[in-house]
Amino acid sequence: MDSIIKKICDGDIRSASRLIRDIEDKLPAAKTKIKKLYAHTGKSFIIGITGAPGAGKSTLADALITELRNRNKTIGVLAVDPTSPFTGGAILGDRIRMQRHAEDSGVFIRSLATRGALGGLSLAAGNAIHVMEAMGKDIIIVETVGIGQQEIDIVNHAHSVVVVLVPGMGDEIQTMKAGLMEIADVFVINKANRAGAKQLQAELTSMLNLSPKAADGWKPPIVMIGDALKPLTFAEDTVQLAQKIEEHHSYLQKSGKLTERMHRKAMAEIKDALSSCLMEPVMHSLIESGELEKLSEKIKNRKSDPYSVAEEITEKFFQKQEKR
Amino acid sequence: MDSIIKKICDGDIRSASRLIRDIEDKLPAAKTKIKKLYAHTGKSFIIGITGAPGAGKSTLADALITELRNRNKTIGVLAVDPTSPFTGGAILGDRIRMQRHAEDSGVFIRSLATRGALGGLSLAAGNAIHVMEAMGKDIIIVETVGIGQQEIDIVNHAHSVVVVLVPGMGDEIQTMKAGLMEIADVFVINKANRAGAKQLQAELTSMLNLSPKAADGWKPPIVMIGDALKPLTFAEDTVQLAQKIEEHHSYLQKSGKLTERMHRKAMAEIKDALSSCLMEPVMHSLIESGELEKLSEKIKNRKSDPYSVAEEITEKFFQKQEKR
Numbered sequence: 134m135d136s137i138i139k140k141i142c143d144g145d146i147r148s149a150s151r152l153i154r155d156i157e158d159k160l161p162a163a164k165t166k167i168k169k170l171y172a173h174t175g176k177s178f179i180i181g182i183t184g185a186p187g188a189g190k191s192t193l194a195d196a197l198i199t200e201l202r203n204r205n206k207t208i209g210v211l212a213v214d215p216t217s218p219f220t221g222g223a224i225l226g227d228r229i230r231m232q233r234h235a236e237d238s239g240v241f242i243r244s245l246a247t248r249g250a251l252g253g254l255s256l257a258a259g260n261a262i263h264v265m266e267a268m269g270k271d272i273i274i275v276e277t278v279g280i281g282q283q284e285i286d287i288v289n290h291a292h293s294v295v296v297v298l299v300p301g302m303g304d305e306i307q308t309m310k311a312g313l314m315e316i317a318d319v320f321v322i323n324k325a326n327r328a329g330a331k332q333l334q335a336e337l338t339s340m341l342n343l344s345p346k347a348a349d350g351w352k353p354p355i356v357m358i359g360d361a362l363k364p365l366t367f368a369e370d371t372v373q374l375a376q377k378i379e380e381h382h383s384y385l386q387k388s389g390k391l392t393e394r395m396h397r398k399a400m401a402e403i404k405d406a407l408s409s410c411l412m413e414p415v416m417h418s419l420i421e422s423g424e425l426e427k428l429s430e431k432i433k434n435r436k437s438d439p440y441s442v443a444e445e446i447t448e449k450f451f452q453k454q455e456k457r
Numbered sequence: 458m459d460s461i462i463k464k465i466c467d468g469d470i471r472s473a474s475r476l477i478r479d480i481e482d483k484l485p486a487a488k489t490k491i492k493k494l495y496a497h498t499g500k501s502f503i504i505g506i507t508g509a510p511g512a513g514k515s516t517l518a519d520a521l522i523t524e525l526r527n528r529n530k531t532i533g534v535l536a537v538d539p540t541s542p543f544t545g546g547a548i549l550g551d552r553i554r555m556q557r558h559a560e561d562s563g564v565f566i567r568s569l570a571t572r573g574a575l576g577g578l579s580l581a582a583g584n585a586i587h588v589m590e591a592m593g594k595d596i597i598i599v600e601t602v603g604i605g606q607q608e609i610d611i612v613n614h615a616h617s618v619v620v621v622l623v624p625g626m627g628d629e630i631q632t633m634k635a636g637l638m639e640i641a642d643v644f645v646i647n648k649a650n651r652a653g654a655k656q657l658q659a660e661l662t663s664m665l666n667l668s669p670k671a672a673d674g675w676k677p678p679i680v681m682i683g684d685a686l687k688p689l690t691f692a693e694d695t696v697q698l699a700q701k702i703e704e705h706h707s708y709l710q711k712s713g714k715l716t717e718r719m720h721r722k723a724m725a726e727i728k729d730a731l732s733s734c735l736m737e738p739v740m741h742s743l744i745e746s747g748e749l750e751k752l753s754e755k756i757k758n759r760k761s762d763p764y765s766v767a768e769e770i771t772e773k774f775f776q777k778q779e780k781r
Contacts, residue, residue: 164764171762185509259763392757399756399763400749404740406767411735416728425724432723433716438495439583439723440488443730 138169144268146241153243156260159253167260174266175395177209178382181291182276183316188297189323192361194276196371198234201272204375209265209273212244213258213287241265255286256405262290285316289401292394293381295374297321298337300329314344317353319377325357325370351384415450462493468592470565477567480584483577491584498590499719501533502706505615506600507640512621513647516685518600520695522558525596528699533589533597536568537582537611565589579610580729586614609640613725616718617705619698621645622661624653638668641677643701649681649694675708739774 140148152170155163180197182190194210201208234240245254245261258275265273277287288294296317320337322330337355354377358370385391419425428446431437464472476494479487504521506514518534525532558564569578569585582599589597601611612618620641644661646654661679678701682694709715743749752770755761 168762168764172759175757175759185511187509395757396753399753402756402763403749403752403766403770406763407739407770408732408736410764410767410771411739412732415731415735425727428727429720429723432726433499433719435496435499438492439726439730440492440734442727443734446727446731447734 135166135169137166138173138267141170141264141267142173142269149241149264149268150243152264153245153261156257156264157245159257163260167263170263170267174263177262177266177270177273178293179262179273179275179291180378181288181294182274182297183278183285183288183294184297184321184323185299188299189361190276190278190297193295193297193321193323193358193371193374194274195234196361196367197274197375198240200368200371200375202234202237202239206271207239207269208241209262209268209270210240210242211258211261211265211273211275212242213246213254213275213277241268241270253409255290255401256409258287259290259402259405286401286405288316290398292385292391293318293378295319295321295378297323298333299324300327300333314340318351318381319374320353320355321358321374322355323358324360326360330357350388351381351390354380415446418450419446459490459493461490462497462591465494465588465591466497466593473565473588473592474567476588477569477585480581480588481569483581487584491587494587494591498587501586501590501594501597502617503586503597503599503615504702505612505618506598506621507602507609507612507618508621508645508647509623512623513685514600514602514621517619517621517645517647517682517695517698518598519558520685520691521598521699522564524692524695524699526558526561526563530595531563531593532565533586533592533594534564534566535582535585535589535597535599536566537570537578537599537601565592565594577733579614579725580733582611583614583726583729610725612640614722616709616715617642617702619643619645619702621647622657623648624651624657638664642675642705643698644677644679645682645698646679647682648684650684654681674712675705675714678704739770742774743770 134142137148137152141152152163152166156167182194182197184190191212194212198208198210234242243261245257258277262273262275275287275291294316296319298320300322322333322337324330325334334355334357341352341355356370356374356377358374359366361367385394416425419428428437428442432439432442458466461472461476465476476487476490480491506518506521508514515536518536522532522534558566567585567589569581582601586597586599599611599615618640620643622644624646646657646661648654649658658679658681665676665679680694680698680701682698683690685691706715709718740749743752752761752766756763756766
């Protein structure tokens, strides 16, 4: 076995951190390592946490770490930050809070920011999770801010998805529920001490009763989590959450749905890798040759259109391959 | 000229609506029509509006329509909804409000939802904007919920990007400012009557002073917009916003930055179209042949890894092309 692969499988933090950084930086070497690492992955249980900004996901993840450590689980945490594609990620105050677990050798926390690439964040997140799996972490928590397509691609790497809502975040949050309904295995109503929590719970409950998922054997529970500043009840609420996630895990195993999800996950990973395998060499060659500049100019001046140009490039690139 | 293309260029609402629906549904015929339409696009000024959920973007867009109509501009509005990828888009209450402009023949409003495809939403949004451009709209407003990579891809179709913030939306909103700083041409602090508005303004101002953009000739102004329930001052605030957007438009024209942005936009459109041209036939053939299922099973069982599979597929697909 490659020495770095061996080190990662032995849980070496430095080697794992470096590979995650290389994944983030899209170094070609990272790809080779992931290929070698892959056989050692697939044994961790992966929990996704998502929800709107300000919903308190990181505080929740932090509390969940504490609770899962009490249960003697080793944990990997990947905080994915799709919000600052240009700056390469901001330092998130909330996540720094999680770093208090950094002293604990049973907890490995890393964050991942996008580099503004072609949907590459989901691919990178999947690979960073694989690194933590190879390290032998029992549970991996993937936390992401937001509820767009990209965030959904990211939480789809998880086996169990926790969607965090808070009362009183306006109309738009309400309309998002339809989309959230499809991905959530467990709902959290956070800051449940606030006005509107009961109403949100009632609304969610009636939506869940109408959802086709309910007939499927698993009706997503709603966990009410109170004020994080009241440590006692907050800790109790977090125990509840950990319990519901564990129940979902058991349900997945018993019903055969875990295998189903792993199959779907494999399919998504193929898509991600394919997109990168197809697009990267083509974009690279277009940029290197200066052709992208010329073609953009042509389109800007309406001498052509993006589809015709894309078709030409596709054809040309295939021909180039033929000559090899 | 194709009769449908001609109708769209004549401003026919029914033809335009149908093409936008076909774009959303990814009908191959839509692509052919966009190619023909493309020569008639590129003359509208495109305004992007984005921000966190609940920031009041739609109410703002609605007010902006009224103000721009007072200035005798014809307007297209595209509300992009990346939040419900599975259900194909929810009906958004706020956007229904905008429909009061539907009686006005100078305003054309459509919404677009993702169909859970490979980053196809940005491509679809770009094309829907082109339809409105071909219709001859002076100004097109693209509104999207969120601040992830995908939303940024969407607002990058705009020439002028308005980022809407509200006071008191938690820590995460604050950390997002770094990312927002890069895309915003005009900031709005909405619901500026709320506590914390002045502080947010002060914070933003100091961040803007440090931003490299300031040296670039355009320092994004911050427009404070008060309570939407106080029609008189709200309308005044909206006039302010329209004014700042117009100033930015003038700046873009005078400085040559408009050409620069259009070039960058063309580049992004090539990428979007390329991704679809490369991925779609490959994915289609993998699904049709049942190969995707088999490969996913292989990966699930760790008999291979996504990268090796993707490389095999890429190669195989290129070979298939050679035989033609």
